Amino acid sequence: MNSIAFVIIGILTLTGALAAAILPRLIHAALCLVMAFLGIAAFYFLLGAEFVGLAQILVYVGAVAVLIVFTILLTRREQEDVHIPVNWGGVLVGVAVFAALFWALLKTPLPGVQGVEIITVKQIGQVLMADYVWPLEATGVLLTAALIGSLILVLEKKAR
Amino acid sequence: MFETVDQIFVIAKQQLLVLLGFAPYWVLQIISSLVNIAGILGVFLTLFALISLFERKILARFQNRYGPNRVGPFGLLQPVADGIKMLIKEDIVPRNSDAVIHFLAPIAMVVPTMLALAVIPYGNGMTPFAIDGGILFFFAVGSATELAVFMAGWASDNKYSMLGAMRAIAQMMSYELPLIIAVLPVVMIVGSLSPDAIVAAQGRYVLGIVPHWFVLTPWGFVGFILFYISALVESNRTPFDLPEGESEIIAGHMIEYSGFKYAIFFMAEYFGMFAISGLAVTLFLGGWHAPLPFLQFIPSYLWFFLKLSVLLFVFIWLRGTLPRIRIDHMMMFAWKFMLPMTFACVIAAAVWHYASGGLYGWFGSLLVLAVAFPLLTLLLKTRQNLSVRTYRYAE
Secondary structure (H helix, E strand, O other), X not given: OHHHHHHHHHHHHHXXXXXXXXXXXXXXXXXXXXXXXXXXXXXXXXXXXXXXXXXHHHHHHHHHHHHHHHHHHHOOOXXXXXXXXXXXXXXXXXXXXXXXXXXXXXXXXXXXXOOOOOOOHHHHHHHHHHXXXXXXXXXXXXXXXXXXXXXXXXXXXXXX | OXXXXXXXXXXXXXXXXXXXXXXXXXXXXXXXXXHHHHHHHHHHHHHHHHHHHHHHHHHXXXXXXXXXXXXXHHHOOHHHHHHHHHHHOOXXXXXXXXXXXXXXXXXXXXXXXXXHHOOOOOOOOOOOOOOOOHHHHHHHHHOOHHHHHHHHHHXXXXXXXXXXXXXXXXXXXXXXXXXXXXXXXHHHHHOOOOHHHHHHHOOOEEOOOEEOOHHHOHHHHHHHHHHHHHHHHHOOOOOOOOOOOHHHHOOXXXXXXXXXXXXXXXXHHHHHHHHHHHHHHHHHOOOOOOOOHHHXXXXXXHHHHHHHHHHHHHHHHHHHHOOOOOHHHHHHHHHHHHHHHHHHHHHHHHHHHHOOOHHHHHHHHHHHHHHHHHHHHHHHOHHHHOOOOOOOOOO
């Protein structure tokens, strides 16, 4: 049952990702990317990582996708239909990254699937607030700095 | 006897599964899910038909007229007539529109709202989809509707629909923050993201008579009001119905939709209202628990739907009473008032937690909120700031 679901979700995710890469209209590509994001979230659910899957949907579909879509919207429409020749350098980099990741995956010793307990939200919270509290706080400070930085950029534009 | 009536749906489902006991386990799982889905759809489609009638009736009362009363007794068959009308209407797709996305947008709109309905406990042991992170699930699927609104607005290839979609996304994103943070105090106090655990935590009665609902604590009361205002915005209801704004942008992102697709948008809006009101009931109003101990003989699901209908009535009441708010006022309200106030709520809940409830907790959290509220209104100088409108993008 799980392997059937794995194959179906895998096909959908890969189709979405591929379509995002090759579709000519940017909005279509962005929406197909959302499909790939949802597929990845489904993989997390399949593995029993409920919290990560929900966070994936909340962050990537709810925020990142909307951000991408807004960016496309606020840029000009004429630029969409310009025909771009195949970028062979990009293809080369893509293949290289894929090969490196694939090689690393093959080399990594994977733990057995059996006996993996499902981690609850509470456990994640306890780990975050006890063991990893300093990295968490540092991330918070970094994000706040980024927020203030973006605000300052906008304010300068207004003053001009 | 009372327990049988209370558990009648749960028992019926179990009996059905026992009858089908010969089937393999995964078939049973699928059947169990399908029964839950059929239950949700049946109940909420009926409720949708009813509320579409009662909303018009109640609004008519507010405006001193009769409302629909021609079809069937008291106009009760009006939803059926509306449904048939919507079904046989011509489905118009604009020539320049993006046909695929135009078609997918209503579906992408209604699916998340239906999913969100699945995690709410409707009665004792009646949560269709009980997962550990139910509250998180609710907001995760809820955030997907923004994209659907955008799809509708963009695919229609119409200036008004695009403007409506931009407005909708702007206000939904702005109010999602106070909405989620208003939930945080409840999650902090209960220590769980599961709706069932949150309802169970509100099952006690203080002094044997006062229900232990979170709305009756200082932080819970303020949190409930903040949550409810954000819920109004998220479901695009008056006074925050700017995305639809009939007098300015006709119907916003729905302008190029007709017939059944329009009906689906309409349905998604109401399903969203049901879901978010249901969550408000679960979080603050004690879920399916009875308000008084001696009223517990009334089945739990009836209590849930009674509370739900009260909240829905307030939605309609506000629609009949308040004018539409201006967009800059609304944005300012979200970022300058709602957000700091929800944080004050979180602090008040923390004070309550460390005083371990009781009288000290009550006064402590009340003090935090009593300081935060006047301070915010003073700092914002609401009266001076709201009077002048600055045009930044439309010159």
